[in-house]
Structures are given as structure tokens and as C-alpha cells.
Amino acid sequence: MLDLLHQIPTAFLFFSSAFILLFLPQGLARNFVLLGTPIIAAIQIWTLGMGDFSQISFFGFELELMRLDSLSRIFVLIFCLAAFLGNLFAWHLRDTIQQVSALAYAGSAIGAALSGDMIALFFYWEGTAIASVFLIWARRTEGSYWTGMRYLIIQIMSGVILITGVALYYYDTGSITFELMELGSIATWLIFISFGMKCAFPLLHNWLQDSYPAATITGTVILSAFTTKLAVYALARGFAGTEILIYIGTVMALFPIFFAEIENDLRRVLAYSLNNQLGFMVVGVGIGTELALNGTASHAFAHILYKALLFMSVGAVMYRTGTSKASELGGLYRTMPKTAIFCLIGAASISAFPLFSGFITKSLTLSAVAHEHYTYIWLALVFASAGVLSHSGIKIPFFTFFAHDSGRRPKEAPLHMLLAMGITAFLCIFIGIFPNYLYSILPYDVNYKPYTMEHIAGQLQLLLFALLAFAIIYRRGLHPPEIRAVNLDTDIIYRKLIPSIVLYVSFVLTACFKLINIFLVSIFESLLSRFHHSHGPDSPRAASWPAGAMVISIASLLGLALFVIFFS
Amino acid sequence: MKKFKDETKNYPLLGRWISWVDKPGSSQKIFYILILLCIACFGLEWTYEKHAYFAIENYKGFYALYGFIVFSGLIFVATLLRKIVKVREGFYEEKSIDTEKYPEDQIQRIDHNA
Numbered sequence: 001m002l003d004l005l006h007q008i009p010t011a012f013l014f015f016s017s018a019f020i021l022l023f024l025p026q027g028l029a030r031n032f033v034l035l036g037t038p039i040i041a042a043i044q045i046w047t048l049g050m051g052d053f054s055q056i057s058f059f060g061f062e063l064e065l066m067r068l069d070s071l072s073r074i075f076v077l078i079f080c081l082a083a084f085l086g087n088l089f090a091w092h093l094r095d096t097i098q099q100v101s102a103l104a105y106a107g108s109a110i111g112a113a114l115s116g117d118m119i120a121l122f123f124y125w126e127g128t129a130i131a132s133v134f135l136i137w138a139r140r141t142e143g144s145y146w147t148g149m150r151y152l153i154i155q156i157m158s159g160v161i162l163i164t165g166v167a168l169y170y171y172d173t174g175s176i177t178f179e180l181m182e183l184g185s186i187a188t189w190l191i192f193i194s195f196g197m198k199c200a201f202p203l204l205h206n207w208l209q210d211s212y213p214a215a216t217i218t219g220t221v222i223l224s225a226f227t228t229k230l231a232v233y234a235l236a237r238g239f240a241g242t243e244i245l246i247y248i249g250t251v252m253a254l255f256p257i258f259f260a261e262i263e264n265d266l267r268r269v270l271a272y273s274l275n276n277q278l279g280f281m282v283v284g285v286g287i288g289t290e291l292a293l294n295g296t297a298s299h300a301f302a303h304i305l306y307k308a309l310l311f312m313s314v315g316a317v318m319y320r321t322g323t324s325k326a327s328e329l330g331g332l333y334r335t336m337p338k339t340a341i342f343c344l345i346g347a348a349s350i351s352a353f354p355l356f357s358g359f360i361t362k363s364l365t366l367s368a369v370a371h372e373h374y375t376y377i378w379l380a381l382v383f384a385s386a387g388v389l390s391h392s393g394i395k396i397p398f399f400t401f402f403a404h405d406s407g408r409r410p411k412e413a414p415l416h417m418l419l420a421m422g423i424t425a426f427l428c429i430f431i432g433i434f435p436n437y438l439y440s441i442l443p444y445d446v447n448y449k450p451y452t453m454e455h456i457a458g459q460l461q462l463l464l465f466a467l468l469a470f471a472i473i474y475r476r477g478l479h480p481p482e483i484r485a486v487n488l489d490t491d492i493i494y495r496k497l498i499p500s501i502v503l504y505v506s507f508v509l510t511a512c513f514k515l516i517n518i519f520l521v522s523i524f525e526s527l528l529s530r531f532h533h534s535h536g537p538d539s540p541r542a543a544s545w546p547a548g549a550m551v552i553s554i555a556s557l558l559g560l561a562l563f564v565i566f567f568s
Numbered sequence: 569m570k571k572f573k574d575e576t577k578n579y580p581l582l583g584r585w586i587s588w589v590d591k592p593g594s595s596q597k598i599f600y601i602l603i604l605l606c607i608a609c610f611g612l613e614w615t616y617e618k619h620a621y622f623a624i625e626n627y628k629g630f631y632a633l634y635g636f637i638v639f640s641g642l643i644f645v646a647t648l649l650r651k652i653v654k655v656r657e658g659f660y661e662e663k664s665i666d667t668e669k670y671p672e673d674q675i676q677r678i679d680h681n682a
Contacts (some may be wrong), residue, residue, distance in 0.1 A: 261646035337582035
């Protein structure tokens with residue numbers, strides 16, 4: 001049985017399950033397929049060992065569909081876990097589109113992580129874009145339709161840039177193998193930018209904050225796990241040790257914390273926070289040492305869990321109240337205490353409190369940065385760590401479940417949501433207390449002790465004094481209030497600036513064209529009327545026309561034609 | 569407010585426990601506990617030997633001071649940033665996800681007291 005399972009590429013497991021779903025009635029049968037597929041896939045990956053397991057020929061290229069090594073394995077395993085938890089959270093869902101797209105999306109992301117060549121990578125890369133957009137459209141409102149369109153355009157563009165890069169890379173090197181590359185040629189730059197788009201590099205990031213809050217409640221939980229972490233994997237595979245990534249990652253870790261602080265939609269706050277967390281991972285890839293890549297992989301693993309937990313808790317609140325806006329929430333701990341506690345666990349994990357998962361993973365990256373003596377980068381990342389506390393650690397739980405009483409008394413989240421949050425919360429704590437289980441599946445051997453007095457005291461000082469600063473600022477009423485508003489970001493370029501420039505240019509061009517048209521027509525008309533006046537049938541000259549004038553003109557025309565044909 | 573008070577006994581047990589935080593004087597207590605924790609944490613500095621990568625880490629209370637200052641700075645800068653980037657919810661399009669309501673058929677709005 002296991003042998004048979006090993007023959008099938010993992011992505012195809014998901015695709016066939018997605019297909020089977022269409023023929024199953026809604027309810028238990030579908031839910032078992034939705035939950036069973038990631039479990040079977042995880043068993044397959046866990047028992048398969050390392051190596052290349054599936055090759056196919058494609059227009060003369062050999063495609064590697066199952067390259068399982070220590071780097072791809074951890075990403076595939078966490079993708080399976082995320083798919084399982086996301087589908088459990090969506091147990092109540094009776095929407096075929098979302099169910100099929102969740103499986104196809106997870107399958108594409110897993111397929112991409114297992115691709116040994118860049119053509120297969122491209123197909124799966126586009127697969128993630130196409131499958132995931134339905135999680136946004138499934139909200140079925142006009143706003144989500146347009147947001148989905150913007151998301152799709154950017155994601156597809158990333159794929160198009162990727163395949164252009166791959167084609168040029170093949171032209172340069174004769175290889176399509178997906179392995180470590182060096183930035184330098186146009187080909188590698190294109191591939192790099194394509195990865196960067198999906199990874200939400202600064203200035204290429206805004207699709208993330210635009211689209212994730214637009215997805216359905218369960219869709220956002222699924223979305224948060226795959227696309228961006230796939231991009232982190234792709235960077236780790238293709239561009240580990242590329243120095244520019246250190247600086248890109250640092251900017252990524254820093255700027256979203258300011259936006260997250262003033263954002264009102266809590267799911268968008270989490271999207272900014274996601275962007276900030278990706279920054280840490282990208283820095284790890286940029287450093288590129290074994291310790292740093294371990295930091296990136298473990299951070300991605302832990303991050304998928306606590307980020308999903310936070311999206312789940314805000315999603316559960318949305319499921320009961322219909323809103324995720326901080327200005328309309330507050331005081332919900334009274335009737336949703338379990339969700340509140342799960343949210344606090346997610347918040348503590350992302351803030352990297354000792355005994356929670358963020359602590360044992362983020363410190364790997366920070367230590368790697370310190371080890372390479374990047375002083376300013378290190379200071380910036382420690383700053384970003386305090387920033388994480390501010391928006392994800394404090395803002396999300398505090399303004400949803402505590403702070404001022406919104407007067408809302410929603411019922412506690414349904415059982416399956418509590419179960420999904422409970423398992424995720426348990427994993428966040430388990431990883432935090434027993435880091436060695438996670439460390440044992442990292443790409444390289446780990447010789448690192450996160451729980452030293454120095455680490456613990458330093459991190460606690462940073463977090464507690466930041467909390468103290470918050471307490472003082474909040475008590476003094478200096479904290480920016482939660483108000484209904486949106487904040488401009490780079491999406492203003494393609495949502496306002498470019499459309500208005502296009503509109504302006506087209507207006508000016510149309511006006512010019514009309515003016516020129518009117519001018520030419522009037523000249524032509526006046527010439528014609530003058531000519532008619534002087535040479536027309538009623539003109540005085542007409543009286544002296546010979547009768548054979550027509551014959552003469554036709555004869556000269558034919559003569560001209562003969563002349564032209566003779567010499568051409 | 570009276571209406572909510574009457575409902576308190578209907579809250580889940582966990583919710584009633586946590587509701588301690590809303591009792592008069594509790595926030596003050598939490599604040600003092602936080603200060604005590606901060607002091608305790610600061611005191612830990614003298615209990616271990618540092619193996620710092622950077623000289624700056626060797627200063628006693630570096631993380632505490634850095635955390636306090638950058639956090640305050642962050643809030644301050646974010647407040648300024650809001651002045652620049654804040655626009656009304658329908659700024660981009662009148663029908664955007666920020667202005668429209670989440671579809672009621674996709675949620676299950678149940679009141680705890682219902």
C-alpha cells in the first residue's frame with residue numbers, strides 16, 4: 001500500500017482529491033477527503049526518505065516532480081499540516097468552490113516545493129495563483145471580485161516573469177535544474193524578481209495586504225500559509241547567501257510594523273504582520289549560513305502555525321460578528337473566552353515569548369545575523385521584534401477581546417473552529433517547550449540552545465519593557481485610536497495614480513485628435529468648395545471644356561499606370 | 569451599562585474569570601505587576617555572564633532600554649504616518665471590501681444570550 005502511495009507525486013494526491021470532491025455529497029464524506037488528503041500526503045513524505053522519485057518527459061525536457069531533500073521536506077510537511085488545520089477550521093463550509101480550491105492550492109504549493117526543475121516549478125507557481133484566487137472570489141461581492149482580479153494579475157505576472165527568466169537561463173546555461181543561482185545575468189534577476197513578487201518584497205508587497213483581508217473567513221487562513229512561504233522556500237533554494245536579501249529582508253521586517261500599528265482591519269494588520277515576519281526569513285536566506293537557513297526554515301514552520309492561529313481567531317470573531325474592524329470590536333473575551341485565549345497564545349508565539357514557538361525559531365535567525373556581525377541589521381531586527389509585539393502581540397488580542405466594551409456578546413466559536421485553534425495553539429506551545437522535535441527536521445544539523453539565561457532574560461526584557469511602554473502610552477491616551485479609515489500604501493500607484501494618468505493622457509490625446517480632425521476637415525472642405533467653385537460643372541470654366549476631356553484624362557491615367565508597371 | 573451587568577452571570581465560566589480584568593482597580597494592579605516583572609527581569613542581569621556578539625549588548629539593561637525606546641518611537645512615528653496616509657474607507661472605490669458588509673449567508677451570527 002505504502003509502495004503504491006510512494007509512486008504518486010504528492011501534488012497529484014491533492015489534485016485527484018480535489019477532483020473526487022466534485023462527485024461527493026456535501027457533509028462528512030467531503031470533510032473526510034479534505035482532512036484525509038493532507039494526512040496521507042504527510043505520511044507519504046515522512047516515509048519516503050530523501051531522493052528524486054518521479055521524472056517525466058515534457059517536450060524534450062526531463063521534469064523532476066518529487067525532489068525530496070531536507071529543505072523541501074520541512075516545507076512540504078508544514079504545508080500538509082496547514083492544509084489539515086485550515087480544512088478543519090472550514091469544517092462547516094458547504095462551498096464546493098472553496099473546498100476544491102483549497103486542495104488544489106495546497107497541492108500546487110507542495111508540488112512547487114518538490115519541483116526539481118524550473119519548468120515544473122513554473123506550472124505549480126501559476127497553479128497556486130489560479131487556485132487561490134477563488135478563495136477571494138468566493139466571498140461573492142463586488143469588492144472581492146475586483147480585489148481578486150488585482151491579485152490574479154500580479155500573481156500571474158510573477159509567473160510570466162519567472163518563465164521568461166527560466167527561458168533566458170536555459171539559453172545561457174543549457175540547464176533548467178532548480179538549484180543555487182548567482183545574481184548577475186538578466187535571467188537570474190528575472191527569476192529573483194518573480195520570487196520577490198510572491199514573497200512580497202518592499203514595493204512589490206501590497207497585493208498581500210490588499211487581497212488577504214478580502215478573502216473569505218476560512219480562505220484567509222488557507223491563503224496565509226502557502227504563497228509567501230513557497231516564495232521563501234524558492235529563495236532559500238535558488239538564492240541562499242545573496243547579500244542583497246539581507247537588506248531587502250530588513251526593510252521588509254521594518255516598514256510593515258508602522259502600517260500595522262495604524263490599520264483598522266485586523267486581518268489587514270495580520271497581513272502586514274505576515275510581511276514583517278517574511279522579512280526575518282528573507283534575512284536568514286540572505287545570510288545563507290547553515291544556522292541562518294535553519295532559522296529561516298524553522299521560522300517558516302512556526303510562523304505558518306501561529307499566523308494561522310491568529311487568522312483563525314480573528315476569523316472566528318468575524319464568523320460571529322460579521323466584522324474584523326478594530327473600531328467595531330472590543331470586550332469579546334466575556335462570551336468568547338476560549339477564542340481569546342487561543343488568540344493570546346498566537347500573540348505570545350509571534351511575539352517570541354520564551355516557551356512559545358516564535359522564541360525558539362526567531363532566535364536562530366537573530367543569532368545567525370549576530371554571528372556574521374551585521375550590527376545595524378541586528379539592531380533593526382531587534383526593533384522589528386518589538387514591533388511584532390506591538391501589532392500582533394498587543395493590538396490583535398487587546399482591541400478584539402479587551403479594551404473598550406463594544407457591547408457585542410457573540411456566542412463562542414463553533415466546536416470545529418475551537419478544535420482547529422486548540423490543536424494549533426497546542427503545537428505553538430509544544431514547539432516552544434520542546435524545540436528539539438522541530439530542530440530535528442531542519443535542513444542542517446542544529447547545534448543551538450535557545451534556552452540560555454542570556455537569551456531568556458534579554459528577550460523578556462525587550463518584550464516586558466515594550467509592554468510597559470505600551471501601558472504608559474495607552475493609559476495616557478497617546479495610543480493612535482482605532483478609527484474607520486484605510487491607509488494609502490503602494491497600491492495607490494496601480495489603483496489611483498496609473499488609472500488617473502491613463503485617463504488624463506487619453507483625455508488629452510482625444511482632445512488633440514478631435515482638434516486636429518476638425519482643423520483638417522475644415523481646410524479640406526474649404527479647398528474642395530473653392531475647387532468646385534472654380535472648376536465645377538457650374539463654374540465659368542466649364543463652358544470651355546472639350547467634349548473629349550474625360551477620354552483624355554482616362555488615357556493619361558492608363559498611360560501613367562503603364563509607365564509605373566514598366567519600371568517597377 | 570446596567571444591561572451588561574445583568575448578563576454577567578450568563579457568561580461562560582472562563583469569561584467570568586477573565587472579567588476580573590474589568591473590575592475597578594484591576595488595570596492599576598496589572599500595571600503594577602508589569603512594573604514588578606520589569607524590575608525582576610532587569611535584576612536578572614546580575615545573575616548570568618554575558619557572551620555578547622556586540623559590545624552594546626554588554627551594557628546592563630540594554631534590551632530593556634532599547635525595547636522601551638523603540639516601542640515608544642514606533643507608536644510616535646506611526647501616529648505621524650497616519651496623518652499622511654489616512655483616507656476614508658471608500659477612497660479607492662465605493663464598493664470595496666472596506667465599505668461593503670461581509671455577506672450574511674457566509675457567517676453565523678449568534679448572540680450569546682439568544
